[in-house]
Amino acid sequence: MKTFLIALLTLAVSAPVLSNDEAGAKLELKFQEPEKFTDIRPANSTRGKFKERVQHNFEEVFQKMASELPAGYSWMVTITDIDLAGDVDYFIGGAGNPLRVVKGIYAPAIRFSHVLLDHEGEEVVSADEKLRDMGFLQSVRSIKDDDPFRYEKQMLTEWFHKEIEPMVSDYAKM
Secondary structure (H helix, E strand, C coil), X not given: CHHHHHHHHHHHXXXXXXXXXXCCCEEEEEECCHHHCCEXXXXXXXXXXXXXXXXXXXXXXXXXXXXXXXXXXXXXXXXXXXXXXXXXECCXXXXXXXXXXXXXXXXXXXXXXXXXXXXXXXXXXXXXXEEECCCCCCCXXXXXXXXXXXXXXXXXXXXXXXXXXHHHHHHHHC
């Protein structure tokens, strides 16, 4: 039974990687010194577990974007800073229970560098990105309201559709 569970867990973890080879770009995602990121402080878990959860969620959103790129492309992304929406308040929860308070002044932000290569290894796009969504509370969301990283995911998805997809489309026409 234990062997079966380990095999099932291994399959579940590797499934997104396997499916990405068939459709979309190959993604190589790195987190550069995540312990120095502006804000990935937990409100209700240990620092290590929360950091893992943040990284897993960002891996998922970048993997989803990579799956929308043409097959055979390679996308190398290095995340250099994350500032989650909201701020952790250690006194508002009472009894020492911290809470993440989301207000308009605590906008989500991310910094990363990326290089997208076509199937022949030619550079399609390369840039250092600094994204911040100051209107994150005013925009209509399609991501589930109970997702703790919905603001960051929405910001990245909007950037991808507005910036990367048109560049890839223009490149394909050349």
